[in-house]
Amino acid sequence: MxxxxxxxxxxxxxxxxxxxxxxxxxxxxxxxxxxxxxxxxxxxxxxxxxxxxxxxxxxxxxxxxxxxxxxxxxxxxxxxxxxxxxxxxxxxxxxxxxxxxxxxxxxxxxxxxxxxxxxxxxxxxxxxxxxxxxxxxxxxxxxxxxxxxxxxxxxxxxxxxxxxxxxxxxxxxxxxxxxxxxxxxxxxxxxxxxxxxxxxxxxxxxxxxxxxxxxxxxxxxxxxxxxxxxxxxxxxxxxxxxxxxxxxxxxxxxxxxxxxxxxxxxxxxxxxxxxxxxxxGVPVAKNKAVVGDNAFAHESGIHVAAVLEEPRTYELYSPEMVGAERRIIIGKHTGAKALKYITKKMGYDLEKKDLCLLAEKVKTASEFKRPITCDELRRLILDLKIEFVYNGP
Missing domain, CATH: 3.20.20.70 (Aldolase class I)
Incomplete structure (x- = not known):
């Protein structure tokens, strides 16, 4: 193609x-x-x-x-x-x-x-x-x-x-x-x-x-x-x-x-x-092209799912080309597939049903208009009291 x-x-x-x-x-x-x-x-x-x-x-x-x-x-x-x-x-x-x-x-x-x-x-x-x-x-x-x-x-x-x-x-x-x-x-x-x-x-x-x-x-x-x-x-x-x-x-x-x-x-x-x-002392806008914090940040579930499979779907060029890093944001628009990727990197192996439940909790918790940190996500996982395999440190 x-x-x-x-x-x-x-x-x-x-x-x-x-x-x-x-x-x-x-x-x-x-x-x-x-x-x-x-x-x-x-x-x-x-x-x-x-x-x-x-x-x-x-x-x-x-x-x-x-x-x-x-x-x-x-x-x-x-x-x-x-x-x-x-x-x-x-x-x-x-x-x-x-x-x-x-x-x-x-x-x-x-x-x-x-x-x-x-x-x-x-x-x-x-x-x-x-x-x-x-x-x-x-x-x-x-x-x-x-x-x-x-x-x-x-x-x-x-x-x-x-x-x-x-x-x-x-x-x-x-x-x-x-x-x-x-x-x-x-x-x-x-x-x-x-x-x-x-x-x-x-x-x-x-x-x-x-x-x-x-x-x-x-x-x-x-x-x-x-x-x-x-x-x-x-x-x-x-x-x-x-x-x-x-x-x-x-x-x-x-x-x-x-x-x-x-x-x-x-x-x-x-x-x-x-x-x-x-x-x-002049801050760079988060949405600035090439070097802004959000230049390679993804939160929307549909976008994240595609980027995790093939980054070119929503990235014109790789973050590595300009010395930056890709960021997957945890927030209102984060879906189960993105959460699976994030939680796996954190050391958790969650079932699909639990990921869907966690996604709902994330949407509710993110209503205060800022992304959720990994520490906050870890607390949400523990609060859900779901069974999981933990492979983290």
Whole structure:
């Protein structure tokens, strides 16, 4: 019996192969989430974990912000990681000097380009902003850095102006141009069109940096990649300003399943998610894709029965692929078959009639809206005073 998989749809749709790299910005944009501050040693550990996954570029921070930030960026540069280390820089030569002093491989030179930002934030004309940006790009290149030029609020910038600016940045020898969807205004269709048009006028790689204000950051990032963007920006757990950024874990799983990109170690995704959750103090939603507690949790009797026989019935990919574990939940929707599996693992060998009786007790006991623990289930078994064979410890 054939399995009509998503790959068949992708083949029919003519999904293109992708030439991409990941730039993770957890240590910079992720830390700009209100209330999040990573200690220096925490930044080092996150950087190591990102490197182990195979992330090609790590944006280590914004070193001009403070002495401790500069020291943290320098320490990450000294770890000897395989990933290239990048730092953020305003369109100021003094910012570039601080980044150079840290020993970074790459600098991300940014300036706001939308009329809204020019008027109310920078209080500059577009010509003045462009001059500052290009002079800084040129200065950074003269000092041997890989340079990414990023137009902040690019997706609300006059498109003809933006294209001319990216072309100028290429003429000034920028290595990348970056489209920052700063307020998450795009949708996949508009992002695909925008990147396709920019790709017609520049020969250097394009980056996409998506925010999640409309819940479309991941979809927009994938659309940008399909249109030809090379560098895709992420944060672990999608943390970042306001509603956050494209989640690293969700992007990497999509790249594996939909596009066959398998060079990243997905088995470390759950552990780095838990690490960043602990360090940031930002809890991961239970129903979050890939790394949420419920991503591989099953309670419904019909679902559990099927999963116990063949996990693929209700799991698109195995929990082991992302370093997670399957959980069978004891609750209102748990059936006799699931209880047989759970109680057997606990050491009990119960008859079918007793399992049905136990299932009824579980349904009643779970009405207080939370799953039942194994200890509570054991007490229910003992309270029923049923005869059973116990093979547990």
């Amino acid at each position: 054939s399995d009509f998989s998503v790959n068949q749809f992708l083949e029919m749709a003519g999904t293109p192969p992708l030439d991409i790299e990941i730039c993770d910005v957890t240590l910079r944009d992720g830390e700009q989430m209100p209330g999040v501050v990573f200690k220096p040693e925490e930044k080092l550990e996150i950087a190591r974990r990102l490197d182990e996954i195979g992330v090609e570029i790590i944006e280590a921070g914004f070193p001009v912000v403070s002495k401790s930030e500069k020291n943290a960026v320098r320490d990450i540069c000294n770890l000897g990681l395989n990933a290239k280390i990048s730092a953020l820089s305003r369109s100021r030569q003094s910012d570039v000097d601080v980044a150079i002093d840290c020993g970074v491989d790459m600098v991300s030179v940014f300036i706001a380009t939308s009329d809204l930002h020019l008027k109310y934030k920078l209080h500059m004309t577009c010509a003045e902003a462009i001059r500052c940006a290009l002079e800084t790009v040129e200065y950074a290149k003269e000092h041997g850095l890989i340079v990414r030029f990023s137009a902040e609020d690019a997706t609300r910038t006059d498109f003809n102006t933006l294209k001319k600016l990216y072309k100028k940045a290429e003429e000034y020898h920028a290595d990348y141009v970056s489209v920052a969807d700063t307020v998450g205004i795009m949708n996949p269709r508009t992002m695909y069109y925008m990147i396709s048009e920019i790709k017609k006028i520049v020969n250097i790689p394009i980056c996409v940096h998506c925010h999640d204000d409309l819940g479309l950051a991941l979809a927009n990032t994938l659309a940008g990649a399909e249109a030809g963007a090379k560098q895709l920006h992420t944060t672990v757990n999608g943390i970042g300003e306001r509603s956050g950024n494209t989640p690293l874990e969700e992007l990497l799983v999509n790249l594996r399943l939909h596009y066959g990109i398998d060079r990243y170690d997905l088995s470390k995704l759950k552990s780095i998610s838990s690490l960043v959750e602990r360090y940031s």
